[in-house]
Amino acid sequence: MAQASIASIGDSEFDRDTAVTARAEGVYETRLASGWTIMNVVNGGYLLAVIGRALGDALPHSDPFAVSAHYLTPSTPGPAVIRTEAVRTGRTLSTGQASLYQTAEDGTEVERIRVVASYGDLDALSDDIRTAAKPPEMPPLERCISTADGPTPPGDFSMIDRLALRLDPATVGWAVGAPSGRGEMRAWFAFGDGRDADPLSLLLAVDALPPTAFELGLKGWTPTVELTAHVRCRPAPGPLRVALTTRNLAGGFLEEDAEIWDSADRLVTQSRQLARVPRE
Template identity: 55%
Template structure:
């Protein structure tokens, strides 16, 4: 008999329907997904996204997030969590719903999302976008070279096989470029292949681009929107995060995620609070 072990990501977003309460799901946020003062925002979005996938995909084929926006209301902590979903509209090609992730009666995340079937997004591609030019993964900087202080405040990095472009990691040795860009190769350390729900995590997986502005520290997300453009093929993902404007204590972070085939599979923008001075 073969025993199948679920990946850490699948365990991290696992949910159980609560009997007798339609649209309500129970889960557990693991301490291994923490960064700074709370659980990673991308993981939280994937948990809420999973609940909507179960709810909107139950009576049709709309199990893939197409556009999902999350507003972060309070910092999530390791421990039990509940997600309450509500379908808003279910159409032929798209369905829309909301989700609210709470802990102990306190709402952590509010989501509005549209779902569909990304298998139908494979044919017509017209784009001028190009993937970031990166050295091969073996020539990039792995997390084994990360400053101990970074790993201490970002436990989730130990679950990633993240290889950063050497040209964007000067901040790790006290020499940030000031360009506001961090990019590299990404996959999960346990070998779990990418899918649409995992892309929600990847959109918020790299160190904050403020590191490259010489501003280390936790940068809590205020709002994160992810547009999913296709189902990723197996293999490495190329990820680029960048900012152009930090003002009033807040900055935007734009991300692009490309799969092994060279296809742009996800785009995102988030508004985050700049790290407080050390």
């Protein structure tokens, strides 16, 4: 195993900021970048991508298929250690687990997130598709609203500067004080520096949009408790369409279901997360 930064597909900001360095068998060091925060807390999708890169190096297979994460304590920008373990390795699938740790001010090591994931080879999958799923109905990219020009989510949302998001106008009522109440968020997703999406970046994309809680009339940080993502195929080049929906808010928690479609109209990723309702 190389004792250097893991090779990535390019020198994009995302690749640099998700780089990990192998220090021992199954142990990686990384630095969580300050540019991927929401309300001064590191974004959950970015964390998933960082850990996903380490697992892709530690396991015999490199493509994430199913990734399930439990967020234990809020992560902050700065140094972190990822410890991985191969649970099972097979011919077509490998399963591993990983935890990311940071050192607290008192010197103790704190576990931030724990992940169990299955990896394989997306290029080896069958092309047989039988689905009732359809791409989300949303305006073409040029008729959607760029987050570079507004609307700006309340509070610190620095990761928007890393992305080229274009929001469906039907899901931005929250920005003008008129949320729809439907619990929906849709957008075109791309990286600001033009990097094309790959399987690893899909783990970021499922958690990159403003939360559906905004369209439910809620404001503030919506912390993720658990997130599971299924990567179904390698995305074609070009912007992605991301659709989020929430059907049930109860007991101070809500679910957020995500579908990601690529430029070839293929459903490339699905996810569900459980999140806490914002405390205003």
